[in-house]
Amino acid sequence: MSKLSSSQRTISGVKDYYFGGAGSQETLRKNIRAFEKITMVPRVLNHLEAPDLSVEVFGKRAPLPIFIAPMAYLSLLELEGEAIFARRAAKSGVSFVLSTRSALPLEEVASIFHANLPTTQASAPRPLLLLQVYVMKDRAITYSLMNRAVENGFDGFVLTVDSPVIGLRRGDRSNHFEVPLKWQNANFIQELSTSAKVFTPSDFGRGVSGTNYEALVQDPTFSWDDLGEFSSMAGGLPFAMKGVLDPRDVARALTHCDDVILSNHGGRQLDGSITAIQALYRISKGGTKFQGNLIVDGGVDSGADVLRSLGLGGASVMVGRYFARGIFGGGDAGLNQRERNRFPYGRGQATYSHNTLKCSNEPF
């Protein structure tokens, strides 16, 4: 049997970590296929000189209905991955959600993002910068991170609620995949050093794998009753709940926040769960009108998928691995090319404004 060098092992581990899913990866596969089942019926002759693709989300106007989904440790894909994503997002008008599990402290990411925003009038739409939050067992660590985000000009928070425990990712297990320690701790080293909690730096020095590490610190007891406390820690900024799929939960979530992200965590959590676009379809067919924005996350692979989501009543989409694939091996140029290839808004190629589209078949 040939032996892999440690660097090869790391690379293959990264591929599985990034592009794999939970269980037998059924949901991962379905996330992409679900979109193909939705056909669009375009309306014509709408005098579309300059389609307006801006959207109102998180209480602000963003230029495009596209967010880069929060993905942990982007630096695994390419050195300084967080910096590359932040720069490219700000320049291209795509909003960026930084993961709690960032390999670069949020202050640095914020400064790169803000420095690369185009200079426009204050009232013009601009891409948003959001911090994704996992509520950790030591909530003081979480709230301290949020406070730092408020101080550094973030526009709001994405509270991920579908990961009280981490999905069963077989690839990571068999690869003994580990995130380098310096990246695991990068975003909250100062909180850890002042935390009264049981976690000490030595907890992170025992070779705990990245995924076990997350399970160790995410608080599985966080519940609906805790949302008031969470909201009060948001410093007046809006937040969205990510990972909600059942219409009853959507309705309840929207009593706490204005935006809900329909998501199965990119097929990385409960294998076999419904896809986001399917959930949106059911909600739109059900006829319930929610007072808030529904954002579609998972399997978005093209501008056409964005239009499908908007056609079914979604306000925006989040895109994860499609962009991750661009930067992996291709760096900034690869990311840029991906954005240009398949998300051609605003460059004269968008033929239809989303206002003119309706999705009208029975896909599921």
Ligand code: FNR
């Ligand atoms: C994620 N996702 C994720 N979500 C989150 O709320 N916090 C996180 O830290 C992470 N980390 C993470 C790492 C990796 C490697 C992936 C691929 C995904 C889930 C992510 O935000 C999003 O829900 C999915 O990636 C969307 O599916 P697609 O676009 O990748 O198909």
